[in-house]
Amino acid sequence: MINFKSFKYIVDSNKKFVITTHINPDGDALGSQLALAYFLKRLEKNVHLINHSPTPGNYQFLDEDDLIHQYDKKLDDVILNADVLIAVDFNEITRIKSMVEVFSKSKAYKICIDHHTNPKNFVDEFFCDTEYSASGEIVYELIKRYDRNLIDKRIADALYAAIMTDTGSFRFERTSPRVHRIIAELLEKGTNPTEIFNKIYNELSIAKLKLLGNGISNIRTAFEGKIAYVIITREMLKESEANEEDVDGFVNFCLSIKSAQIGILFFELKDGIKASLRSKDTFAVSQLAEKFGGGGHINAAGIRFYDKKLDEVITILLEQAEKDLIEFEKRGTNVKV
Numbered sequence: 001m002i003n004f005k006s007f008k009y010i011v012d013s014n015k016k017f018v019i020t021t022h023i024n025p026d027g028d029a030l031g032s033q034l035a036l037a038y039f040l041k042r043l044e045k046n047v048h049l050i051n052h053s054p055t056p057g058n059y060q061f062l063d064e065d066d067l068i069h070q071y072d073k074k075l076d077d078v079i080l081n082a083d084v085l086i087a088v089d090f091n092e093i094t095r096i097k098s099m100v101e102v103f104s105k106s107k108a109y110k111i112c113i114d115h116h117t118n119p120k121n122f123v124d125e126f127f128c129d130t131e132y133s134a135s136g137e138i139v140y141e142l143i144k145r146y147d148r149n150l151i152d153k154r155i156a157d158a159l160y161a162a163i164m165t166d167t168g169s170f171r172f173e174r175t176s177p178r179v180h181r182i183i184a185e186l187l188e189k190g191t192n193p194t195e196i197f198n199k200i201y202n203e204l205s206i207a208k209l210k211l212l213g214n215g216i217s218n219i220r221t222a223f224e225g226k227i228a229y230v231i232i233t234r235e236m237l238k239e240s241e242a243n244e245e246d247v248d249g250f251v252n253f254c255l256s257i258k259s260a261q262i263g264i265l266f267f268e269l270k271d272g273i274k275a276s277l278r279s280k281d282t283f284a285v286s287q288l289a290e291k292f293g294g295g296g297h298i299n300a301a302g303i304r305f306y307d308k309k310l311d312e313v314i315t316i317l318l319e320q321a322e323k324d325l326i327e328f329e330k331r332g333t334n335v336k337v
């Protein structure tokens with residue numbers, strides 16, 4: 001349950017806000033962060049946006065005033081002297097990497113606005129609910145209940161981007177009637193869906209498209225085609241002259257195979273291996289991810305491995321996925337009771 005009154009109190013009784021989001025931010029992370037910033041600025045608050053990662057080029061249009069700064073030690077004073085630190089779209093401190101130390105050290109009142117499962121205890125107050133499709137949906141409710149007249153086109157665009165990207169363009173599980181009602185209100189504020197979709201998704205580089213082609217042409221399946229997976233290695237990255245952000249979204253193609261119930265992307269990072277998991281229906285990839293120290297949602301989750309080789313990760317994860325699928329087929333769920 002989200003305590004809207006408490007949020008209003010925090011906003012009204014403080015002046016200096018710092019908002020941050022997770023490593024490799026996606027549309028929901030950035031859209032939610034910027035919408036909050038535009039809202040607080042309309043209330044004449046002092047707002048700083050500081051992230052570990054740079055903003056990917058296709059989301060830059062949401063931040064026309066260049067409000068987002070990449071973290072640097074020079075910004076420590078801003079973070080240490082803030083009244084309120086807002087963590088948006090993540091729920092454990094390790095997700096902010098280089099900022100962990102200063103975030104922990106700051107005496108500011110810390111709040112978390114998020115929709116992922118299993119929040120860790122790293123803030124003073126949570127505005128979290130896993131029922132929401134996107135952090136942007138929560139941010140919308142927070143702003144609306146504060147004062148709906150504050151939602152202008154800029155805020156609407158940022159929230160639209162947040163919700164569109166986290167619902168897979170309004171098709172994932174938690175795309176509820178409420179989501180569409182919110183979207184209707186955002187469109188009434190002047191948001192143009194075609195324009196935002198094109199800016200986010202139709203500005204791919206040739207490098208990304210080539211890498212995607214390479215990944216897809218080597219797609220593999222396991223367990224009678226019920227698991228489909230794509231592997232992206234450092235070498236493939238180099239060959240296509242793509243960068244790590246280019247791999248965003250590749251995992252979703254795995255589920256376009258009819259027989260596939262689980263889709264996995266194995267991605268060899270500079271530092272470790274990342275596995276992105278997706279599923280159809282009610283198979284909870286979050287449960288699978290948690291077995292390896294990862295997490296996420298029912299239909300979308302992720303795991304990071306730091307001390308294993310790619311082949312090893314593929315073997316152990318596929319083995320566990322198969323076991324969990326067998327259990328899912330037997331019991332109709334893979335969620336622990």
Ligand SMILES: [Mn+2]
Pocket residue numbers: 028029089115134135166
């Ligand atoms: Mn999100």
